[in-house]
Each structure stands twice: as C-alpha cells, then as structure tokens.
Amino acid sequence: MLADAAPVLLLTDSILLARLPLSAALPVLCLDADNAGNDADAHAYPATRARVNVTASARASADDGAIRAHADAPPPANDGVGDDTAREPAALDGNLAHASHPERLCYVLYTSGSTGQPKGVAISHRNVLRLVHGGYCELGPERRVLQFAPVSFDASTFEIWGALLNGACLVLAPPGPCSVADLGLTITGQRVDTAWFTAALFNQMVEHQLPALSGMRHILAGGEPLSPAHAQALLAANPSILLSNGYGPTETTTFACHHPVTAGDDFNLPLPLGRPIANTAIHILDAWLNPVPAGVAGELHIGGPGVGRGYLSRPAMTAEKFIPDPFSGQPGARMYKSGDLARRRADGTIEYLGRIDQQVKIRGFRIEPGEIEAALAALPGVREAAVLAREDVPGDKRLVAYFVAAEGAALDPAALRAALAAALPDYMVPSHFVPLERMPLTPNGKTDRKALPAPDLSRISDDYAAPQTPGEERFCAVWQQVLGLPRVGIHDNFFAIGGHSLLAVKLLAALAAGPNGAALSIKDLYLHPTVAELARHATADTRTPQ
Incomplete structure (x- = not known):
C-alpha cells in the first residue's frame, strides 16, 4: 500500500506529507514508513492553510537537518536534507525492515498560533505508546473503536492507535460530511462500542441519537468543558455505559487526565478533569514553579513520557513552553506549561478554571x-x-x-x-x-x-427577503431558532449568518422532526445553503420517484 500511495524518499525521522482521504492507507503509511505523518489534509484545510503547513514542514528539513517533507506537488530543488545516502527505492517488495525507535518522530500536528502562523507539534512513538496504554480505557480484540475525528485533530491518535496497538477493530466513519443520524447508523450498524466525541458533538448525540448509544460500552468526550446535564441524561438512559471526561493538550499527546463520570457526580457543578492517566504527572504550580495547596488556583503543568518533542523549527517557543521538570528523577525530563488554570480538590481530583492567555476552545478545536x-x-x-x-x-x-x-x-x-x-x-x-x-x-x-x-443580530442581513411559501416559512422559523436570530431571510446563507458544522447538525435534526419533516443531509446544506435553495431542494426531492 505504501508503494502505491506516493513515491517517497524514506529517511529516518522524516516527515511524510501524504494528502489522502480518511482510509486504511493513513495508518499503514505510518506503520510501514519509519517517519512522521503530517496533517496537511486536503479535506481538513483550505488550500492556503495546507500550503502553510507543507512549507513549514519543508523548511524544517533545512532548519533541523533531520526532517524531510514530501507532498503531492513537486519538491523544492534544494531539499536541505544533506544526506548523500538518501535514494528513491525502485520498488518495495514486502514489508520494510523494522528500524523504529521510541524517540523517533511519529507525527506532526499543527495547532493555532498566536503569532499568526500555525505551529507544528512534534510527537514521538513513545508519546503515542503512553497514550494508548494509559489505563483509562479498556481496549482489546473484542472492542470496536470508531474512527471519526479528522487526522488533523489529535483525537484521531487515540482512535487509530488505541485500536490498532491493542488489537481492537477500527471502524471508519462514512467519508465526507456526516450528520448525527449518519453517525448513529454507523454506531449501530457496525456495532461500535468505544468512541471519542468532542463535547459539542456529544451533546448533539445525546439530544438526537440517544438510542444509538445504548450498545456503547465506553464514551470518551472532551475538547472543552463537558455539559453536566447531557452527561446526566446519558447515564440516566444507559447506566451501564462508562463515560469519561477527557483532558489533554496536543503537546502532551491527546490525553493527560480523565474523570469517570458516574451518577454520584454533582451535576450542578462543572465536571472535573479528574486524575492523570498512567505514566503522566500533573503539577499545579505558581508563577515561581512552586506547588500550590489544594483549593488554590495555579497553572497546570504536565510531565511524563507523553510530553512531545516541541514545536517544529520553533526553538524559542519550545524552550518557553517545554521546560525542565524539577519533579522528575529522569535526566533531561521536561514538563509542558499548559496555560490552563486549575486547582486540586481535597480528594485529589483536578478542576479546570479557565485560560491564563487568550486561547479558546470552540467545538473542541484549540484556537x-x-x-x-x-x-x-x-x-x-x-x-x-x-x-x-x-x-x-x-x-x-x-x-x-x-x-x-x-x-x-x-x-x-x-x-x-x-x-x-x-x-x-x-x-x-x-x-x-x-x-x-x-x-x-x-x-x-x-x-x-x-x-x-x-x-447586533437584528442587522445580520441587510437584504432581507421574506418567505413566500409555507415551506420557506417553516425553514426560516427553524433557522431563527437554531441560530438565535430574530429574523432570517430566504436568501441568507446559513454559514454567513453564524452557522457552523455542529449547528448544521442541529438544524437538520429540527427540519426532519414532525409529520412534515424533511430528511436532508449535511451535503444538501452545503450545496444549498440558503432557505430558498434548501426548501426548493427538499420539495424537489420529495417529488422525485424513488
């Protein structure tokens, strides 16, 4: 499969930019090639953003001397690697010889950067092993794990490698935009029993697809604070499900803490981050790196073998955020300054209090x-x-x-x-x-x-056009309710007046409700983003012979 995916130069610790859709080829590339995957996914980013990631990875070849970038475009004339022994293989017969090492690069994932440019987080094979053997999720040959997160989102690390490195079955979600109804059908049809959702998607699944979750054994959710009300609703309907509130920055390989949510939690309070997963150390420190007492707020620092290498070709930023770990007995150990404010409860569980800087999380994405x-x-x-x-x-x-x-x-x-x-x-x-x-x-x-x-939401659309048919009136009313707007015209673009992918899921569920409901897909909304277009498409679809 690697030979068919792309012509590549396989160098130790290199970066392989393989722009592929979500498929079995992605994990195979990382398994067969002793190099790192890069998240410049044509389906996850617009062309400009993907080009930034490709350029940054290519520049790392010259800056670091040990990293090679490959893309579906011709490589630069001077790749800067300086390795005379590198050669392009004529063909690959069978499996590659195993030459991996725990400290070698596994992947580079780009996150939002305050300077205006995304920063590439370099994660090693050892980091991933710490994640998938963290003791917080039971995985094995009898488990079926959903692969739903885009590979540009670090939750995919848990999904792919948590399954494959523990012998579980990896179930790929349908390609392209996926509604909660599609996701529910995949979960039930493929007998998925373990899944990770962003907090916002978790809310949508509980609201609209609760019966589809009845066969689940373990749901992990996070990315932003988990809704206590939705957690309570899930456990009330399915008491046997294990629900975990997961926390962790990309820089420390997806998860650092987890809290098993139970009926004994106080759902009138924010759910805690819980305790560190195995082989992870959590320190809550003051500005002078001294531990603070229980109940006192401090900055959350993360240590252990999950701490990544740092930022690709950003030595100053790496030194600022990945600092020496004075609490570790390991020579050269570092810990990551998360920028998150937290405190310990008397029982040792950790509460999230907010950010020190301006960084925010929206729909699970760090921005x-x-x-x-x-x-x-x-x-x-x-x-x-x-x-x-x-x-x-x-x-x-x-x-x-x-x-x-x-x-x-x-x-x-x-x-x-x-x-x-x-x-x-x-x-x-x-x-x-x-x-x-x-x-x-x-x-x-x-x-x-x-x-x-x-x-001023009353001025969202200056070119208001009133609905002309009962169908348009119903669609406008649903859009107003979902978007929280006082008025929506038939020519207003859903995504231009505040809509996004998760609100789209909510919109389609509302449009499908009731005796006159319209069964529409996420793709329909992207192709027909105004009330007039979508209502017309829904009417035409019902008249089309099946």
Missing part, C-alpha cells in the same frame, strides 16, 4: 484569536482587527471579529468572511463581523476587549 486577527488585519482595507470568543447565549460560544476600515475603504463583512474562509480552517472563521469606527482602548492604550460590543 488562538491572535492568528485570526493577524489574518484579518492583513486583508486590504483593514486598519485594525480584533477577535473574541463570545458566549452571549449560554452554551453557544462563537467567534466574533471586529474591524476598523482604513480611510477611504469600504469593507463588506461577507467579503471579509470569504477571504478568511479561503485562508483558515472553517472552525477559525468568525460567525459575525462587526464594523467599528475605532477600537476601544484601555488607559494604557491596549485594545479594551471587555468594551467590544455584542454583534
């Missing part, structure tokens, strides 16, 4: 608003820019962009959104764009983020 601000400020006609994560409606956190136009420039929020959508992943494109005459400032001259106004 640096500064990266979006830099991309927005770089657009023609934009003088100043700011981006906030707002939660004006409880449980509905959204990115909001604020911009000041340069003198004489006329900026269209829809055009700004389109420009960012061409450069950033969809989860980093703000839901709302708010024009300002000037940025509010604090007394010391910095942007006063607390003074930035909530978006």
Whole structure:
C-alpha cells in the first residue's frame, strides 16, 4: 500500500506529507514508513492553510537537518536534507525492515498560533505508546473503536492507535460530511462500542441519537468543558455505559487526565478533569514553579513520557513552553506549561478554571484569536482587527471579529468572511463581523476587549427577503431558532449568518422532526445553503420517484 500511495524518499525521522482521504492507507503509511505523518489534509484545510503547513514542514528539513517533507506537488530543488545516502527505492517488495525507535518522530500536528502562523507539534512513538496504554480505557480484540475525528485533530491518535496497538477493530466513519443520524447508523450498524466525541458533538448525540448509544460500552468526550446535564441524561438512559471526561493538550499527546463520570457526580457543578492517566504527572504550580495547596488556583503543568518533542523549527517557543521538570528523577525530563488554570480538590481530583492567555476552545478545536486577527488585519482595507470568543447565549460560544476600515475603504463583512474562509480552517472563521469606527482602548492604550460590543443580530442581513411559501416559512422559523436570530431571510446563507458544522447538525435534526419533516443531509446544506435553495431542494426531492 505504501508503494502505491506516493513515491517517497524514506529517511529516518522524516516527515511524510501524504494528502489522502480518511482510509486504511493513513495508518499503514505510518506503520510501514519509519517517519512522521503530517496533517496537511486536503479535506481538513483550505488550500492556503495546507500550503502553510507543507512549507513549514519543508523548511524544517533545512532548519533541523533531520526532517524531510514530501507532498503531492513537486519538491523544492534544494531539499536541505544533506544526506548523500538518501535514494528513491525502485520498488518495495514486502514489508520494510523494522528500524523504529521510541524517540523517533511519529507525527506532526499543527495547532493555532498566536503569532499568526500555525505551529507544528512534534510527537514521538513513545508519546503515542503512553497514550494508548494509559489505563483509562479498556481496549482489546473484542472492542470496536470508531474512527471519526479528522487526522488533523489529535483525537484521531487515540482512535487509530488505541485500536490498532491493542488489537481492537477500527471502524471508519462514512467519508465526507456526516450528520448525527449518519453517525448513529454507523454506531449501530457496525456495532461500535468505544468512541471519542468532542463535547459539542456529544451533546448533539445525546439530544438526537440517544438510542444509538445504548450498545456503547465506553464514551470518551472532551475538547472543552463537558455539559453536566447531557452527561446526566446519558447515564440516566444507559447506566451501564462508562463515560469519561477527557483532558489533554496536543503537546502532551491527546490525553493527560480523565474523570469517570458516574451518577454520584454533582451535576450542578462543572465536571472535573479528574486524575492523570498512567505514566503522566500533573503539577499545579505558581508563577515561581512552586506547588500550590489544594483549593488554590495555579497553572497546570504536565510531565511524563507523553510530553512531545516541541514545536517544529520553533526553538524559542519550545524552550518557553517545554521546560525542565524539577519533579522528575529522569535526566533531561521536561514538563509542558499548559496555560490552563486549575486547582486540586481535597480528594485529589483536578478542576479546570479557565485560560491564563487568550486561547479558546470552540467545538473542541484549540484556537488562538491572535492568528485570526493577524489574518484579518492583513486583508486590504483593514486598519485594525480584533477577535473574541463570545458566549452571549449560554452554551453557544462563537467567534466574533471586529474591524476598523482604513480611510477611504469600504469593507463588506461577507467579503471579509470569504477571504478568511479561503485562508483558515472553517472552525477559525468568525460567525459575525462587526464594523467599528475605532477600537476601544484601555488607559494604557491596549485594545479594551471587555468594551467590544455584542454583534447586533437584528442587522445580520441587510437584504432581507421574506418567505413566500409555507415551506420557506417553516425553514426560516427553524433557522431563527437554531441560530438565535430574530429574523432570517430566504436568501441568507446559513454559514454567513453564524452557522457552523455542529449547528448544521442541529438544524437538520429540527427540519426532519414532525409529520412534515424533511430528511436532508449535511451535503444538501452545503450545496444549498440558503432557505430558498434548501426548501426548493427538499420539495424537489420529495417529488422525485424513488
């Protein structure tokens, strides 16, 4: 399979950029080639963002001298590796000779960066082994594990290698956009018993596909705070399911802590992060790296063999975040400064209190608003820019962009959104764009983020067109309810007025409800993103002979 996937130069500790859809080829590439996978997935990122990741990995060859980049485009003339022994194999007969080492690179995964450029997190084989043998999830030949997360999201590390390195069956989700109904059918039809969901997707599955979860043995959820109400609802309907609240940054290989949620938890309080998984050390420290007492807030630091190598070709940033571990007896051991505020309860469990910096998590994705601000400020006609994560409606956190136009420039929020959508992943494109005459400032001259106004949802669409048919009236009403808007016109684009992939799931479930429900797919919504188009498509679909 490796020979058929792409012509590659196989070098020790190299980076292999193989732009493939989700399939069995992806884990086979990592197993057969003693190198690292890179997440420049054509399906996960727009072309501009994928190009940034490819360029960064290629540059690492010259900077680090031990990393090689390969893509589906012709390689640069000077790859900078400097290895005269490298050669392109004529053919690969059988399996490659095993020459791996625990400290060699396994994959590079890019996360949002506050400087405006994504940063590549380098993870070793030892890091992955710590994850899949962490003692928090029982995996073996009798288990069937769902592979649903994109390979650009570190949860896929648990899904793929948790299954394959423990002899379990890996069940691939259907390719392309997938609704909760599709996911429910996959879980029941393929007898999936173990799965990881983002907290937001977990909520949707509990609300709309609770019966499909009845055969599950273990559900892990996380990426952002888990809803106590939804956790309680799952356990009330299925008391035998093991539910884990998982926590961990990409830099420490997916999971660092987990909390088994039980009926004995206080569901009126936020669910705790729990305790560290096996071979993981959690330290809650003050600014001078001293441990703080139970009940006192401090920065959460993570140690142990799950701590990654650092950031690809970012030595200064690596030194800042991956620091010497004074609590370890291992020479050269490091711990990761997470930037998360936490405290220990009296019983030793850990509570999450928030972020020290501006980093946010939305729908499970870690986002640096500064990266979006830099991309927005770089657009023609934009003088100043700011981006906030707002939660004006409880449980509905959204990115909001604020911009000041340069003198004489006329900026269209829809055009700004389109420009960012061409450069950033969809989860980093703000839901709302708010024009300002000037940025509010604090007394010391910095942007006063607390003074930035909530978006005026009554002015989301200036070209309002009223519904003309009963079907359009119903669709508009459902869109208003799902998006939390006072008014939706038939020509408003769902994704341009605040919609995103998880709200799309909620929208389709609402449209399918009732005796006159319309059974539509995520693909239908992407192809017909306005009320008029989607209502027309739904009507035409019901008239088409089956």
